[in-house]
Amino acid sequence: MDTGTLLYLISLATMICLYAILTLGLNLQWGFAGLFNAGIAGFFAVGAYTTSILTTPESPDHLGGFSLPIPLGILAGVLLSAVLGYAVARICLRLKSDYLAIATIGIAEILRLVLKNESWMTNGSRGIAEIPRPFEGMAQPWGELCFLLVTAAVVVLLYATIERAWHSPWGRTLRAIRENDEAAEAAGKDVIAYRAQVFTLGSAVMGLAGGLMAHYLKFIGPDATEPILTTFLAWVMLIAGGSGNNRGAVLGAALIWLIWSGTELLTQRLPPDWQTRSSYIRVFLIGLLLQIVLQRFSQGLLPERPPQPKRSESPSKPV
Amino acid sequence: MMDSSALLDFIGLYLIPGLITGCIYALGAIGVSLLFGILRFAHFAHGDVMTLGGYLALTFVWWLGWPVLAAIPLAMIGTALVAVGLDRAFYRPFRRRPTIISVIASFGVMLMIRSAIQLIWGVEPMQYKAGIERPIILFGQLRLQERHIWMIAITALLVLALHLMLSRSRIGRAMRAVSDEPDLARVTGISTERVILVTWLVGGALAAVAGVFLGMDSKIDSYMGWDMLLPIFAAAILGGIGSPMGAAAGGLVLGLIEELSTYNWIGENPLVPPDYKLGLAFAIMVILLIWRPTGLLRGRQF
Numbered sequence: 001m002d003t004g005t006l007l008y009l010i011s012l013a014t015m016i017c018l019y020a021i022l023t024l025g026l027n028l029q030w031g032f033a034g035l036f037n038a039g040i041a042g043f044f045a046v047g048a049y050t051t052s053i054l055t056t057p058e059s060p061d062h063l064g065g066f067s068l069p070i071p072l073g074i075l076a077g078v079l080l081s082a083v084l085g086y087a088v089a090r091i092c093l094r095l096k097s098d099y100l101a102i103a104t105i106g107i108a109e110i111l112r113l114v115l116k117n118e119s120w121m122t123n124g125s126r127g128i129a130e131i132p133r134p135f136e137g138m139a140q141p142w143g144e145l146c147f148l149l150v151t152a153a154v155v156v157l158l159y160a161t162i163e164r165a166w167h168s169p170w171g172r173t174l175r176a177i178r179e180n181d182e183a184a185e186a187a188g189k190d191v192i193a194y195r196a197q198v199f200t201l202g203s204a205v206m207g208l209a210g211g212l213m214a215h216y217l218k219f220i221g222p223d224a225t226e227p228i229l230t231t232f233l234a235w236v237m238l239i240a241g242g243s244g245n246n247r248g249a250v251l252g253a254a255l256i257w258l259i260w261s262g263t264e265l266l267t268q269r270l271p272p273d274w275q276t277r278s279s280y281i282r283v284f285l286i287g288l289l290l291q292i293v294l295q296r297f298s299q300g301l302l303p304e305r306p307p308q309p310k311r312s313e314s315p316s317k318p319v
Numbered sequence: 320m321m322d323s324s325a326l327l328d329f330i331g332l333y334l335i336p337g338l339i340t341g342c343i344y345a346l347g348a349i350g351v352s353l354l355f356g357i358l359r360f361a362h363f364a365h366g367d368v369m370t371l372g373g374y375l376a377l378t379f380v381w382w383l384g385w386p387v388l389a390a391i392p393l394a395m396i397g398t399a400l401v402a403v404g405l406d407r408a409f410y411r412p413f414r415r416r417p418t419i420i421s422v423i424a425s426f427g428v429m430l431m432i433r434s435a436i437q438l439i440w441g442v443e444p445m446q447y448k449a450g451i452e453r454p455i456i457l458f459g460q461l462r463l464q465e466r467h468i469w470m471i472a473i474t475a476l477l478v479l480a481l482h483l484m485l486s487r488s489r490i491g492r493a494m495r496a497v498s499d500e501p502d503l504a505r506v507t508g509i510s511t512e513r514v515i516l517v518t519w520l521v522g523g524a525l526a527a528v529a530g531v532f533l534g535m536d537s538k539i540d541s542y543m544g545w546d547m548l549l550p551i552f553a554a555a556i557l558g559g560i561g562s563p564m565g566a567a568a569g570g571l572v573l574g575l576i577e578e579l580s581t582y583n584w585i586g587e588n589p590l591v592p593p594d595y596k597l598g599l600a601f602a603i604m605v606i607l608l609i610w611r612p613t614g615l616l617r618g619r620q621f
Binding site: 034036038091092094095097098099101102103105106109110113116117228232235236239277281283284286287288290291294295298 | 355360408412422427430431434438592594595597604608609
């Protein structure tokens with residue numbers, strides 16, 4: 001295998017890992033708790049921009065010059081996304097779920113406005129370049145491979161943690177709230193507090209995906225808050241993979257990203273006049289795919305499987 | 320106090336544009352509010368339905384060589400039919416499912432409409448009519464665009480017609496009944512599906528007018544409706560979501576607030592930088608959600 005193909009495969013796998021993180025974050029909010037986040041792009045952008053500003057060297061174009069270590073930058077982005085998520089949750093969770101959707105779209109759009117207009121901070125529509133990528137100094141393809149290993153490790157770690165949370169009493173309570181919040185409330189659960197917790201956690205994970213993505217692409221611009229590539233793809237990935245199933249979330253991320261970038265490979269062979277048009281066909285087809293999945297395979301590829309209590313064993317044993 | 324020339328400037332540069340923006344918001348927000356009242360879900364594709372209306376009118380202007388105002392009825396019919404088609408294909412299968420599924424579906428529909436528009440009409444901004452319109456000048460310096468007068472008049476007429484329809488006609492009253500008490504309405508023999516059909520027709524037709532107005536006011540662009548989504552939802556919430564007349568009022572108020580906020584009320588500079596007009600709609604929405612989610616006019620909370 002020549003180096004070009006290898007690098008392409010590594011980049012494909014890295015993107016899948018990054019989207020898997022994003023989709024796992026959405027699964028926390030939607031799969032666990034049934035909270036509709038239509039502004040994933042906003043939380044993603046907060047993570048991406050925070051670490052970009054904190055880790056880049058001094059530049060006349062944007063706020064910066066802090067040159068902090070990359071993990072610190074990403075951590076700051078995660079925390080800021082979490083704070084934003086918590087604020088949104090506090091305001092909207094009392095209301096019908098549609099309001100949360102509207103408010104999250106609003107957050108994402110306002111952030112896009114700020115990122116575009118506050119050039120002193122973000123370099124406006126030209127974006128922030130020269131974001132450091134870890135392992136840059138290593139020879140190809142080893143640097144890329146190391147980055148892939150780190151993101152894959154993050155996916156595994158997140159998956160294990162979220163899967164554990166899913167089986168924990170906390171996860172069970174969230175599912176109870178999702179299915180019937182009045183009953184859960186009557187059983188003494190603080191519905192709003194649980195929802196705020198899971199929404200904040202999900203937002204933090206989305207910020208993590210954004211931070212890693214910024215360091216991987218080495219560039220971030222306001223287009224990152226364009227909903228098609230983040231909010232929308234993440235939703236299609238989760239619904240297709242199977243919401244409420246963490247394995248489904250990762251599988252959906254892999255599958256949809258392969259389709260998405262596979263169609264890009266196909267359309268690159270078209271004459272230039274058709275290439276620009278074909279990008280719209282791709283978006284249209286992904287939209288249609290979402291409709292088909294919603295109507296025909298609403299459970300997704302890997303349906304949700306709530307842990308079943310083991311009845312055959314002794315009843316006193318905790319399940 | 321302002322002298323008279325400053326007052327005329329204020330009217331021409333802030334008040335009239337505020338009314339125009341308000342008309343566009345009102346027409347969009349009525350559809351969102353009606354749909355929310357009857358189908359109980361937030362129709363995120365509504366902004367892109369507006370865009371579609373604007374492009375359909377453009378096509379009729381090209382084909383028939385008519386002025387854009389004459390193309391409005393055709394665009395209304397076309398968009399209303401598309402809206403019904405969207406419902407049949409993408410929303411009706413979820414009637415008995417949690418409404419949030421319809422919201423997700425509308426999310427996909429939004430991107431499908433937009434990418435279809437970009438595929439058919441391209442992404443270059445376009446205009447209904449090339450060249451600059453000569454303004455009507457009143458009192459020596461108040462410049463009025465003829466199209467602006469038309470836009471305000473047409474909106475007023477449509478809102479009045481809708482009001483009469485909802486309060487007088489049989490189907491209008493059925494719509495209100497379904498919005499207020501869906502189960503009771505079904506028991507009394509109202510055909511819910513017929514009510515839903517009419518709701519999509521009305522919502523689509525009004526969205527088309529809003530889209531044409533957007534295009535008339537500046538340029539026809541594939542993102543113009545999406546950019547309206549936040550303000551029209553804010554307007555619908557402002558007027559109490561589910562109440563179409565409230566949404567119309569909310570739209571008008573929001574449009575006026577947005578334009579008037581860029582006036583230099585205090586000191587030399589605009590009170591709110593024009594780039595952040597959209598942020599104002601959002602701020603108002605957040606304040607409402609915290610303080611009075613039922614809207615200023617005390618609608619219902621869903």
